[in-house]
Amino acid sequence: xSGATAKSERTRAHVREVAIRMLRDVGYERTTMRxxxxxxxxxxxxxxxxxxxxxxxxxxxxxxxxxxHATLAAPVLAAGGTLAERVRGVWGASVDAFAxxxxxxxxxxxxxxxxxxxxxxxxGASTGAREQSRELFEEVVAGAEPAVPARxxxxxxxxxxxxxxxxxxxxxxxxxxxxxxxxxxxxxxSGLVGNVVRLARLPVARGVxxxxxxxxxxxxxxxxxxxx
Amino acid sequence: xSGATAKSERTRAHVREVAIRMLRDVGYERTTMRxxxxxxxxxxxxxxxxxxxxxxxxxxxxxxxxxxHATLAAPVLAAGGTLAERVRGVWGASVDAFAxxxxxxxxxxxxxxxxxxxxxxxxGASTGAREQSRELFEEVVAGAEPAVPARxxxxxxxxxxxxxxxxxxxxxxxxxxxxxxxxxxxxxxSGLVGNVVRLARLPVARGVxxxxxxxxxxxxxxxxxxxx
Numbered sequence: 001x002s003g004a005t006a007k008s009e010r011t012r013a014h015v016r017e018v019a020i021r022m023l024r025d026v027g028y029e030r031t032t033m034r035x036x037x038x039x040x041x042x043x044x045x046x047x048x049x050x051x052x053x054x055x056x057x058x059x060x061x062x063x064x065x066x067x068x069h070a071t072l073a074a075p076v077l078a079a080g081g082t083l084a085e086r087v088r089g090v091w092g093a094s095v096d097a098f099a100x101x102x103x104x105x106x107x108x109x110x111x112x113x114x115x116x117x118x119x120x121x122x123x124g125a126s127t128g129a130r131e132q133s134r135e136l137f138e139e140v141v142a143g144a145e146p147a148v149p150a151r152x153x154x155x156x157x158x159x160x161x162x163x164x165x166x167x168x169x170x171x172x173x174x175x176x177x178x179x180x181x182x183x184x185x186x187x188x189x190s191g192l193v194g195n196v197v198r199l200a201r202l203p204v205a206r207g208v209x210x211x212x213x214x215x216x217x218x219x220x221x222x223x224x225x226x227x228x
Numbered sequence: 229x230s231g232a233t234a235k236s237e238r239t240r241a242h243v244r245e246v247a248i249r250m251l252r253d254v255g256y257e258r259t260t261m262r263x264x265x266x267x268x269x270x271x272x273x274x275x276x277x278x279x280x281x282x283x284x285x286x287x288x289x290x291x292x293x294x295x296x297h298a299t300l301a302a303p304v305l306a307a308g309g310t311l312a313e314r315v316r317g318v319w320g321a322s323v324d325a326f327a328x329x330x331x332x333x334x335x336x337x338x339x340x341x342x343x344x345x346x347x348x349x350x351x352g353a354s355t356g357a358r359e360q361s362r363e364l365f366e367e368v369v370a371g372a373e374p375a376v377p378a379r380x381x382x383x384x385x386x387x388x389x390x391x392x393x394x395x396x397x398x399x400x401x402x403x404x405x406x407x408x409x410x411x412x413x414x415x416x417x418s419g420l421v422g423n424v425v426r427l428a429r430l431p432v433a434r435g436v437x438x439x440x441x442x443x444x445x446x447x448x449x450x451x452x453x454x455x456x
Contacts, residue, residue: 106343113341115334115401170447173343181447188443195436202432208423215416219398219409 012050015040019057020064027104028058028111055118055125058108061101062129069097073136083144084194087160090140091167091186095179098171102179105172121165137161149201155213156197158220163189240278243268247285248292255332256286256339283346283353286336289329290357297325301364311372312422315388318368319395319414323407326399330407333400349393365389377429383441384425386448391417 018040022031033054037047051057076089098105111119118125121133137157141148148156167189171182200209246268250259261282265275279285304317326333339347346353349361365385369376376384395417399410428437 106341110338110342113334113397114338115403169341175343185443185447188439188446192436192440192443195439199433199436204430204432205427208420208427211416211423212420215413215420218416219413 011042015042015047015050016060020061023061024101028107058119059125062126065097066129066132069094070132070136072096077139077143080143080145082194083148083197084190086140086144087193088186088190090136091164091190094164095171095182109169109172134161148197152197152200239270243270243275243278244288248289251289252329256335286347287353290354293325294357294360297322298360298364300324305367305371308371308373310422311376311425312418314368314372315421316414316418318364319392319418322392323399323410337397337400362389376425380425380428387444
């Protein structure tokens with residue numbers, strides 16, 4: 001690596017780090033590209049050279065938080081355990097990984113929830129962070145003991161990922177100390193997932209489970225070429 | 229009623245009507261109290277005399293939309309029918325009642341989702357519209373044939389109301405013609421509600437249903453005096 005390239009990469013890493021810290025500490029609205037450049041001690045043009053927009057830096061934040069989530073979830077995923085235990089561990093790890101961003105979580109949600117927003121977890125721009133998050137739930141399902149019924153194995157990771165978005169929406173509004181309310185939701189919700197999957201093994205419940213899966217598939221925003 | 233009172237009430241009704249039309253046509257951000265006053269041909273002071281804030285006018289809009297929802301849902305509620313049919317009818321009526329506001333639905337959601345927002349469906353300010361909406365689901369459950377199991381009757385209206393918030397969140401992001409995707413969610417989701425409630429009658433499913441109800445009660449934001 002040439003000296004110039006190494007310097008450029010250091011600058012990029014520095015701008016990235018400053019932006020993530022500012023998003024966390026002063027929020028989305030006040031973290032402008034200009035403010036990031038000032039804080040990082042580079043020209044605004046230089047900041048734009050490395051990142052085309054503020055939203056690109058929001059994606060870097062997502063990737064950081066996602067990496068932290070994966071790190072905190074790793075021991076849970078390595079430990080085996082029942083489906084409920086694994087779901088609880090991974091959802092719980094997300095509460096810990098997101099915690100430093102709670103003050104501005106609501107602002108992020110408010111930005112991300114606008115249709116077409118790059119900050120949306122469903123956006124094209126969020127593909128990297130989304131895929132990493134989904135992979136955690138693939139691992140949750142693949143490693144569960146006893147094994148998840150074959151009929152559920154394909155859809156369950158996606159459902160658990162969607163449910164985690166719901167948990168996050170709940171957490172953003174949670175003002176209880178230590179997010180006790182969200183942790184109760186995680187504990188109860190993961191237990192419920194385990195029980196529902198157990199119930200889904202019974203012939204009497206199969207029709208309902210199949211209907212539910214069909215419904216999710218038919219309305220899922222990722223259904224390709226189907227906007228009608 | 230004195231002439232002055234009648235005139236004041238006419239002014240109030242006019243300001244209210246102008247504000248709702250503006251919220252629908254130009255959105256939340258651009259509908260300021262000043263712009264409402266100009267459009268209504270009254271002084272800003274006069275507009276404030278009738279409504280303390282823009283958010284008070286958003287509540288008037290909620291009440292209007294809620295009244296329209298109740299009107300559209302009335303034939304469904306009068307017709308008897310199964311739980312699934314009634315849920316489908318009332319959720320479907322909400323899509324019709326909300327339709328004129330779709331263009332700014334996302335903006336409203338983005339405002340309403342901020343913690344502490346008066347526009348939130350959970351806020352103190354929204355109590356009137358919320359209670360009216362919940363009552364629809366009380367009627368859905370009370371009039372279903374066959375009757376909803378007694379163990380579910382107390383909690384189900386609230387759950388159906390929460391699910392309707394989910395449907396609305398989905399609808400805001402729905403760009404399919406005629407909201408076909410949301411209508412598919414309503415059709416499939418209401419069928420699923422019917423099937424799950426049927427399943428809940430079976431002894432084998434009772435424990436799971438009871439756990440689910442306990443969980444909802446324990447994390448519900450309305451749980452009084454419990455912020456821990």
